[in-house]
Amino acid sequence: MDKKLVRIITTLVILSMTTLAVGCGNTGGSASKSKGDTIVVGSKNFTEQIILGNIMADLIEANTDLNVKRKPNLGGTSVCAEAIKKGSAGNGIDVYMEYTGSGLADILQMDPITDPEKAYETVKKEYKDKWNLDWLKRWGFNNTYTLAVKKDFADKNNIETFSDLGKMADKLTLACTMEFAERDDCLPSLEGKYGLKFKDIKPMDIGVRYTAIDNNEVQVMDPFATDGLLISHNLKILKDDKQAFASYDAAPVVRDDVLKKHPEIAEALNKLADTVTDEDMQKLNYKVDGQGEDEAAVAKEYLESKGLI
Numbered sequence: 001m002d003k004k005l006v007r008i009i010t011t012l013v014i015l016s017m018t019t020l021a022v023g024c025g026n027t028g029g030s031a032s033k034s035k036g037d038t039i040v041v042g043s044k045n046f047t048e049q050i051i052l053g054n055i056m057a058d059l060i061e062a063n064t065d066l067n068v069k070r071k072p073n074l075g076g077t078s079v080c081a082e083a084i085k086k087g088s089a090g091n092g093i094d095v096y097m098e099y100t101g102s103g104l105a106d107i108l109q110m111d112p113i114t115d116p117e118k119a120y121e122t123v124k125k126e127y128k129d130k131w132n133l134d135w136l137k138r139w140g141f142n143n144t145y146t147l148a149v150k151k152d153f154a155d156k157n158n159i160e161t162f163s164d165l166g167k168m169a170d171k172l173t174l175a176c177t178m179e180f181a182e183r184d185d186c187l188p189s190l191e192g193k194y195g196l197k198f199k200d201i202k203p204m205d206i207g208v209r210y211t212a213i214d215n216n217e218v219q220v221m222d223p224f225a226t227d228g229l230l231i232s233h234n235l236k237i238l239k240d241d242k243q244a245f246a247s248y249d250a251a252p253v254v255r256d257d258v259l260k261k262h263p264e265i266a267e268a269l270n271k272l273a274d275t276v277t278d279e280d281m282q283k284l285n286y287k288v289d290g291q292g293e294d295e296a297a298v299a300k301e302y303l304e305s306k307g308l309i
Helices: 003-025 047-063 077-086 099-107 116-131 151-157 162-166 178-182 187-194 206-213 256-261 262-272 278-289 295-305
Strands: 038-042 068-069 097-100 133-135 148-150 171-178 202-203 235-237 250-255
Touching: 038 047, 047 097, 047 178, 047 278, 047 295, 077 097, 077 099, 077 178, 077 278, 097 099, 097 148, 097 151, 099 116, 116 256, 133 256, 148 206, 162 187, 162 202, 171 178, 171 206, 178 187, 178 202, 250 256, 250 262, 256 278
Parallel strands: 038 068, 038 097, 171 202
Antiparallel strands: 097 250, 133 250, 148 235
């Protein structure tokens, strides 16, 4: 065969193989995704939120073809609310977990609502009307304020509810944050609903309260219902039998423009709708705050245990 013809054939074969390789490399991978297919998931700046942000990111990654960028530990409620209003195109975020009570009081500047259904429907409507943001289905747990006492103290005094506690509150000292003491939907609401008056009230930082109740310096404290340290400190959450505290049900909030383009996000995140209990969230928080585990690892392990990733 002519040497020139051989060279031509060889060149054509090499070009064909290169084209085939490039084509195969573009199927199914991130390179095949169009510009804008990255979803930015944010979170507030505390343990529970960072865990939830990672859970949402993992669910989207495992159940869609989308890329996910994580922005944990952004700041408080107002910071995350502003970030999602901007959207990822404006260096913000597309998705984050919010609580109905925070949405009502901190963002909408509305009065607290103790009825869970009414609180959810209100924030869902207002966020859509004002900012075109969608609340997805609630995940099941309520990160509201509550009251807690030592388990042995509760057993000794037959205390199960806030009403039970009210019968002896004038002999007890409450450790609480300054915010709890001053917010209308916290201590003032508690006093109004139950006529409850403590012997003394000691405002303290969050971590110090647990030490104080361990040392019997106080008998009652004001944790959130999903605090992980409730487990390690062997505390009993009391039932808010007259609903003094507002509902803080958790649900993902997503930009409507993102959801219209990628409805699969809702399907992925709604896999945990009505499945996560207060106790579940306590345990996840405890793994980080009590046992020093990494938030991302805790999130992944939880989803694996549920068979969701």
